[in-house]
Amino acid sequence: MALLEIENLHAGVEDEDIKILNGVDLTLDTGQLHAIMGPNGSGKSTLAAVLAGREEYEVLEGEILFQGEDLLELEPEERAEEGIFLAFQYPVELPGVSMTNFLKEAVNSVREARGQDELSSADFLKYMREKASLVDIDADLTKRSVNEGFSGGEKKRNEIFQLAMLQPKLAILDETDSGLDIDALQNVSNGVNKLWNEERGFLVITHYERILQYITPDRVHVMLDGEIVHSGDQELAHKLEEKGYDWIREEAAAAAA
Amino acid sequence: MTTALDTDSDPKDRFISAFEVNHGQTLNGTSASISKQREDAIEHFAELGIPTNDLELWKYTNIAKIIDRPYTLPLGAEPPSVDESDIAPFLIDDMNAHRVVLVNGRVDESLSDIGELPSGVVVSSLAQAGDEHPDVVEEHYGRYADYEDDAMTALNTAFVQDGAFAYVPSGTIVEKPIFFLHITASDEDLFLQPRHLFVVEDGAIAKIVEAQHALTDAQTFTNTVGEAFVGERGNLDHYLFQDEGHSASQVHTRAAQQKDNSVYSTQAVTYTGEVIRNNATVEADGTFCESNLFGLVIGKDDMHVDNHTRMDHVQPDCNSNELYKHVLNDESTAVFNGKVYVARGSQRIDAYQQNDTLVMDNDAQIYTKPELEIYADDVECSHGATTGQVDEEGVFYLRSRGISERQARILMLQAFSEEVLSELGIDAFRDHVTELVRDRFATYV
Numbered sequence: 041m042a043l044l045e046i047e048n049l050h051a052g053v054e055d056e057d058i059k060i061l062n063g064v065d066l067t068l069d070t071g072q073l074h075a076i077m078g079p080n081g082s083g084k085s086t087l088a089a090v091l092a093g094r095e096e097y098e099v100l101e102g103e104i105l106f107q108g109e110d111l112l113e114l115e116p117e118e119r120a121e122e123g124i125f126l127a128f129q130y131p132v133e134l135p136g137v138s139m140t141n142f143l144k145e146a147v148n149s150v151r152e153a154r155g156q157d158e159l160s161s162a163d164f165l166k167y168m169r170e171k172a173s174l175v176d177i178d179a180d181l182t183k184r185s186v187n188e189g190f191s192g193g194e195k196k197r198n199e200i201f202q203l204a205m206l207q208p209k210l211a212i213l214d215e216t217d218s219g220l221d222i223d224a225l226q227n228v229s230n231g232v233n234k235l236w237n238e239e240r241g242f243l244v245i246t247h248y249e250r251i252l253q254y255i256t257p258d259r260v261h262v263m264l265d266g267e268i269v270h271s272g273d274q275e276l277a278h279k280l281e282e283k284g285y286d287w288i289r290e291e292a293a294a295a296a297a
Numbered sequence: 298m299t300t301a302l303d304t305d306s307d308p309k310d311r312f313i314s315a316f317e318v319n320h321g322q323t324l325n326g327t328s329a330s331i332s333k334q335r336e337d338a339i340e341h342f343a344e345l346g347i348p349t350n351d352l353e354l355w356k357y358t359n360i361a362k363i364i365d366r367p368y369t370l371p372l373g374a375e376p377p378s379v380d381e382s383d384i385a386p387f388l389i390d391d392m393n394a395h396r397v398v399l400v401n402g403r404v405d406e407s408l409s410d411i412g413e414l415p416s417g418v419v420v421s422s423l424a425q426a427g428d429e430h431p432d433v434v435e436e437h438y439g440r441y442a443d444y445e446d447d448a449m450t451a452l453n454t455a456f457v458q459d460g461a462f463a464y465v466p467s468g469t470i471v472e473k474p475i476f477f478l479h480i481t482a483s484d485e486d487l488f489l490q491p492r493h494l495f496v497v498e499d500g501a502i503a504k505i506v507e508a509q510h511a512l513t514d515a516q517t518f519t520n521t522v523g524e525a526f527v528g529e530r531g532n533l534d535h536y537l538f539q540d541e542g543h544s545a546s547q548v549h550t551r552a553a554q555q556k557d558n559s560v561y562s563t564q565a566v567t568y569t570g571e572v573i574r575n576n577a578t579v580e581a582d583g584t585f586c587e588s589n590l591f592g593l594v595i596g597k598d599d600m601h602v603d604n605h606t607r608m609d610h611v612q613p614d615c616n617s618n619e620l621y622k623h624v625l626n627d628e629s630t631a632v633f634n635g636k637v638y639v640a641r642g643s644q645r646i647d648a649y650q651q652n653d654t655l656v657m658d659n660d661a662q663i664y665t666k667p668e669l670e671i672y673a674d675d676v677e678c679s680h681g682a683t684t685g686q687v688d689e690e691g692v693f694y695l696r697s698r699g700i701s702e703r704q705a706r707i708l709m710l711q712a713f714s715e716e717v718l719s720e721l722g723i724d725a726f727r728d729h730v731t732e733l734v735r736d737r738f739a740t741y742v
Binding site: 092093094095115116117119120121125126128131132134135136137141142145146149150153185202206 | 688690691693694695696697698699700701702704705708709711712713714715716
């Protein structure tokens, strides 16, 4: 059984009668890392949003199975409990919500759902320090409000830190590499490589090939106009970097005609 | 002895005639130190009358309607018997404090537990202080709250009998909080007018907590006036927790004056009540003063809460910081009107004012009006107001981490109020209030 199976997924924005995804098919096995590339507006982030359960998107057709179960039936928090994690493209600032309280609430609620005991305060702090050191983030960030006043790089690194804390089965990274300088990009990539293991799948959505210089994907998919039109290995990412998306567009048009 | 207000006459005249009836007797029995301004005050009240919506300062709060009820004025009456078990729910666990309990505006010594105070510090009833420390009382009483132009202060001053008193002499530190627990208890509809005076002299440091609770569902109206003085290099934290229940209305006036290099921080957390008007006035009458005014309103049902602040900068090189937040549920209404006044020549003033409101329900309302009146040219003053709803993006972010929608909403509301509550500088009190606020939020989602 695949970790994630997306079949003929059509989705749009409920209120505005806009259709964005036009039949996405994708299968990801546990332990695999797939990259989804594509130009702006191709539907990459919409796919991530639908997977995480964002309510403003409406699924019109198709299905998503997560570990064989219908994912679309679940609330966002239930998806997190089942093991889905979305690293946000734009992490939200939550003034007044301390990082420590937030992580404690989150970790204990997923632990409870997974049949594990809540961590005591002391064990939690130890666990938090371990994970902070694993993904190499400044422990001082845990003393602040969630993302408040964080730099762009700190926000993205904080997403990887939360990934490490929540131990999901499927991690979706929505353009986590965007806007990072080289140090932060390497830091984020190192984090992903450390957290990528046999029991976890990754879906890395990216605009650029550069993060794939540090992370070697099992598959690279190209998304155009709400569909996956081409899949290949890492070579495909290099080719896209060199040649852009026009040749894919032409190829897709030819195939359609 | 009590006087029933004569509801056949106009509300203003009721008070004037009650004053005339009692003036020669009951009111005369009060300490001379606090009685001197009575006649002056009733004359000002007679001129000013009960505030109506026609006045800009009272535009959104119809206090006249609430005052026009058949209240009884308890003048010289013995307070009804209240025992330890009655006040137990209002005591704050873990807050080791010098406790004074006032029942219907009068200190009840049997319920109080003042404990040992540093040398020279006085914590007592105002009436007792008037007799025992007339020099301190006369130096400060009636100096900071304006009974000449403010009708409700004039009314309070005319009928003054008792209230809370704290005196911290020069250079003295009171480590434990001074806790004034105000209880209303009566089967009758009461009109109460407690009067408080807090004096923190040069270099002295104190924290004062006031909590208002009720043991009755009778309709009550409390017209409080509290005055505070903070001497040079002094530091006073002054907190107020308002939780008198749905049948209690009040006008609560706090007026403070501070001298050079002093810090005065005040916060009112309004939790329950019917119609509540808070006036917080601070005069920074010294250089290098810091003044902090905070407020949190947790509105429910048809509560109406009006916070008026006035920050007077009459000397240069001071800063003031105001933050008021509202979370309004049901049909509750809040008003915020904050005025910052900078006198001619008061240069290098840094004044900040902010009012933020979460409107949880279509029927809840907020009226907000920041005002700046500046006569100096080298100042930095800013004000802002926001009104909105809980940030849905934040709720989704929390849910995506496994936190239930309900818990996510509670967390977002707590986070909103945290910015104000974190300014409460007594851990046990802050935890107590935070828990109550959190309990309320749990009923909102």
